[in-house]
Amino acid sequence: MERWKIVRAFLLGPLIEAAVPKPGNVNRFRDFEDLTFYHFLFADTAVAGVYYEAVKTAELLKKGILEPWEAGLGELMRRAVQASREAQDANPNFGIIALSLPLMMGMAIGRNMLDARKKARLLIEESTVRDTMEFYRAIRIANPKGIPSGVKYDVYSDDSFRELFQDEINLARLAEISCERELIFCEWLNEYELSYSTFGRLYELIKELPLEDAVVRAFVELLANNLDTLIIRKAGVEEAKLVQEKAKKVLKGELTVEELDAFMREKGDLRNPGSLADIMAVSLSLLxxxxxxIELKDGKVWGVTGRP
Structure with missing residues (x-):
């Protein structure tokens, strides 16, 4: 797959995700007190250089010049997060970076979009302890909300790097340990199952609805069918279940999207479904x-696939 095509897709997808007025998220109409639409614009474009380098590295892997364990996934993630942080002062895209980089590289290695899933999983499996250490450094730079303390391999503990080394914890092992706490790790392990199924749903919906309406509909379905792990970390599992129940009511026609959005903003950003927003960003990159x-029809922007 052509290098710049991959990079462009994984830059544009998150930008579309940030712009669309999805319930509970920052968008082109709504901000949070400490996170704005502009943070996403600056952060999501700041990673272009690292993304380009990641795809170049993947091409070397495909040619056999490098082995999978030499991919440097952790360092690429840390450098992308650092580039994002240098462009703005919040954490809009850590999860997007962590999801996107293995899959981007899989696109460059694999035969097609489906094969890319398996190649991304291979890179995670063949990663090294150094990759995990660099990933931890990336987390410390991004400083995401809701990261638990006092747990095994505590990100902010001075002992964590020694423990990771002693126990030989690569990214795949870390994902197995942490999947219950963060959706990103589950996607690493299950070959991006949720991202690809959401991409498939978006592909269907854009035939019936304008682009923004299709994205909102797919996102409400995500909320109705999954508990957002960021909400769980910040506010607890009961709050995440409340959001899920409200989303189900939207699908049943018992609640409007606007009412769902108002409910999700009642407590500031505690009900912000950031993990599922990351899934949506990657799904849009796949799209x-x-x-x-896009095409403009009767004053509405429609998403179209295929040649004009």
């Missing part, structure tokens, strides 16, 4: 790779 372009 861009599939050929997404």
């Amino acid at each position: 861009v790779l599939r050929g997404l372009r």
Whole structure:
């Protein structure tokens, strides 16, 4: 797959995700007190250089010049997060970076979009303890909300790097340990199952609805069918279940999207579904790779795939 095509897709997908007025998230109409739409614009474009380098590295892997364990996934993640942080002062895209980089590299190695899932999983499995250490450094730079303390391999503990080394914890092992706490790790392990199924749903919906409406509909379905792990970490599992129940009511026609959005903003950003927003960003990147372009029809922006 052509290098810049991959990079463009994984830059544009998160930008679309940030712009669309999805319930509970920052968007082009709504901000949070400490996170704005502009943070996403600056952060999501700041990573372009690292993304380009990641795809170049993947091409060397495909040619056999490098082995999978030499991919340097952890360092690439840390450098992308650092670039994001240098462009703005919040954490808009740590999860997007962590999801996108293995899959981008899988796109460059694999035969097609489906094969890319397996290649991304291979890179996670073949990662090294150094990759995990660099990933931990990336977390410390991003400083995401809700990271637990006092747990085994505590990100902010001075002993964590020694423990990771002693126990030989690569990214795959870390994901197995942490999947229950963060959706990103589950995606690493299950070959991006949720991202790809959401991409498939978006591909169907854009045939019936304008682009923004399709994204909102797919996102409400995500909320209705999954508990957001960021909400769980910040506010507890009961709050996450409340959001899920409200989203189900939207699908049943018992609640409007606007009412769901108002409910999710009642407590500031505690009910902000950031983990599922990351899934949506990657799913939109896949849709861009599939050929997404836009057309204006009757004053509405529609997403179209295929050649004009």
